[in-house]
Amino acid sequence: MNFLHPLILVALPLVALPVIIHLINQRRYQTVQWGAMMFLLAANRMSRGYARLRQWLIMAFRMAAIAALLFALSRPLAGGWLGFTAGGRPDTTIILLDRSPSMQQAGTGTGGSKLETGKRQLARALGTLGSNRWVLIESGTNQPRSLESADALLTLPDTGPLSAAADIPGMLAAARDYVRTNKPGRTEIWICSDLRRDDWEVDDGRWRSLRESFLGFPQGVRFHLLAYPRTAPLNVSIRVTGVRRQAAGDGGDADVLVSLSLAREGSEKGQTTVPIQFEIGGARSELTVEMNGPRFTLKDHRIPLERGRRRGWGKVSIPADANPADNDFYFAFDQPAPRRAIVVAEDGQAAQALRLAASIAPDPALKCSAEVVPIDQLTSVEWETVSLLLWQSPLPEGETADLVRSFVERGGRVFFFPPRVPGGAEFLGGRWTAWGNHPQEVTVETWRGDQDLLANTLNGAALPVGQLQVRKWCGLSGDLTPLASLKGGDLLLARATTNAGGPISARPRRRPATRRWRPTVWLST
Numbered sequence: 001m002n003f004l005h006p007l008i009l010v011a012l013p014l015v016a017l018p019v020i021i022h023l024i025n026q027r028r029y030q031t032v033q034w035g036a037m038m039f040l041l042a043a044n045r046m047s048r049g050y051a052r053l054r055q056w057l058i059m060a061f062r063m064a065a066i067a068a069l070l071f072a073l074s075r076p077l078a079g080g081w082l083g084f085t086a087g088g089r090p091d092t093t094i095i096l097l098d099r100s101p102s103m104q105q106a107g108t109g110t111g112g113s114k115l116e117t118g119k120r121q122l123a124r125a126l127g128t129l130g131s132n133r134w135v136l137i138e139s140g141t142n143q144p145r146s147l148e149s150a151d152a153l154l155t156l157p158d159t160g161p162l163s164a165a166a167d168i169p170g171m172l173a174a175a176r177d178y179v180r181t182n183k184p185g186r187t188e189i190w191i192c193s194d195l196r197r198d199d200w201e202v203d204d205g206r207w208r209s210l211r212e213s214f215l216g217f218p219q220g221v222r223f224h225l226l227a228y229p230r231t232a233p234l235n236v237s238i239r240v241t242g243v244r245r246q247a248a249g250d251g252g253d254a255d256v257l258v259s260l261s262l263a264r265e266g267s268e269k270g271q272t273t274v275p276i277q278f279e280i281g282g283a284r285s286e287l288t289v290e291m292n293g294p295r296f297t298l299k300d301h302r303i304p305l306e307r308g309r310r311r312g313w314g315k316v317s318i319p320a321d322a323n324p325a326d327n328d329f330y331f332a333f334d335q336p337a338p339r340r341a342i343v344v345a346e347d348g349q350a351a352q353a354l355r356l357a358a359s360i361a362p363d364p365a366l367k368c369s370a371e372v373v374p375i376d377q378l379t380s381v382e383w384e385t386v387s388l389l390l391w392q393s394p395l396p397e398g399e400t401a402d403l404v405r406s407f408v409e410r411g412g413r414v415f416f417f418p419p420r421v422p423g424g425a426e427f428l429g430g431r432w433t434a435w436g437n438h439p440q441e442v443t444v445e446t447w448r449g450d451q452d453l454l455a456n457t458l459n460g461a462a463l464p465v466g467q468l469q470v471r472k473w474c475g476l477s478g479d480l481t482p483l484a485s486l487k488g489g490d491l492l493l494a495r496a497t498t499n500a501g502g503p504i505s506a507r508p509r510r511r512p513a514t515r516r517w518r519p520t521v522w523l524s525t
Contacts, residue, residue: 094175168199187217375400446485
């Protein structure tokens with residue numbers, strides 16, 4: 001049991017006040033021997049036991065009344081079965097509403113989407129339970145806003161469907177910050193979601209810090225989940241995974257190469273025919289594909305452009321099914337922009353290696369350049385033309401940190417490599433700790449293959465990250481998302497997600513060790 005005002009419990013010795021008053025009253029009377037009273041005293045001795053019991057009970061009730069008053073003023077907070085039976089209505093109810101496209105799937109036997117059904121059930125249930133304050137955090141903005149009542153969920157325009165994925169850890173972080181700032185009493189959090197893995201980000205490093213934060217609140221926070229996990233076996237979704245414009249000759253002709261993926265929900269087997277319609281500038285074309293499994297990938301489908309067309313937008317569509325929100329996907333294309341990278345390194349050899357790696361273009365049509373810039377000259381860099389920053393030096397501080405942070409907020413990406421001396425600086429929630437050595441090679445135990453730097457190739461093949469062996473690494477700590485971990489739990493690769501811009505990746509220096517029948521590769525960063 002916790003207390004919102006524990007200092008009031010200092011007054012608990014006042015419970016002895018009835019005993020003190022009783023002792024004081026005892027000293028007010030003097031005993032006088034009087035012969036006529038001897039017969040009355042003899043009769044009173046027969047009922048003295050019952051009178052003494054009654055007096056002790058009266059005194060105990062008086063002491064209990066004072067103790068109950070002090071406990072009430074200190075606002076005790078109870079959890080578990082005691083809080084359920086004696087907690088009463090909550091002081092604040094926070095509603096986390098998932099508005100992602102998957103919530104637009106039609107519910108079985110409900111006559112509406114999962115989102116509409118969830119809002120109706122939330123309004124009905126929360127209206128019955130009652131609360132002193134209502135707060136909504138929806139997946140579009142992740143910002144808390146006050147509601148007049150739970151019925152407002154049915155009429156607010158900000159509770160409608162969205163075409164963007166939800167960030168459930170981010171929504172919970174917003175709820176945590178609200179509770180920490182406003183310090184409400186008993187709080188309940190209701191989550192309405194369909195439990196999609198991409199929305200919940202189960203491997204995100206924020207979950208651990210969120211759990212510790214909510215457990216540390218003195219008033220306690222109770223969670224309720226209104227889930228719609230059922231999928232539609234016949235629903236197919238389409239997603240564009242890559243778009244690039246490619247010149248088709250010297251005469252100004254060009255093509256758009258579109259890569260996409262189809263996903264079928266459920267575990268249904270068999271062959272499914274899916275017609276895909278492409279639309280660019282009013283011109284339509286159609287391609288029919290056969291799906292034999294849960295996923296289908298189309299790589300670089302070529303669509304001719306009008307002569308002289310440099311940029312534009314298009315759309316891919318599939319026929320309507322159980323979820324209309326994932327049947328269309330819009331994309332844009334343009335001439336490839338030159339990619340410029342900046343390298344900041346305290347080690348000259350590492351600087352040249354990073355400059356060379358950043359100068360190699362993944363596509364011959366792209367123009368990539370990289371240059372090494374000292375820290376004291378970063379203010380003269382034209383950051384609007386920079387897309388990548390490679391940093392192998394102590395973490396930025398002061399004015400330099402503000403410069404890098406502004407670059408990230410504009411959409412730039414930064415990769416940090418460990419310096420010789422880690423130091424105690426912190427940047428965007430992460431910091432280097434100390435170098436670690438191991439007498440034998442340490443292998444990579446876990447890594448993320450679904451996204452980020454170590455993602456699988458387009459044809460689904462996994463990168464051979466498990467063959468990497470490490471002898472020396474620099475420790476990482478902070479609010480980071482693990483992307484790769486060594487055997488034993490030490491981080492090898494991590495990411496810090498910011499409110500705007502791209503992710504910040506921090507990577508310890510790694511040395512692949514010699515393996516039998518394999519060439520030895522030494523990567524100095």
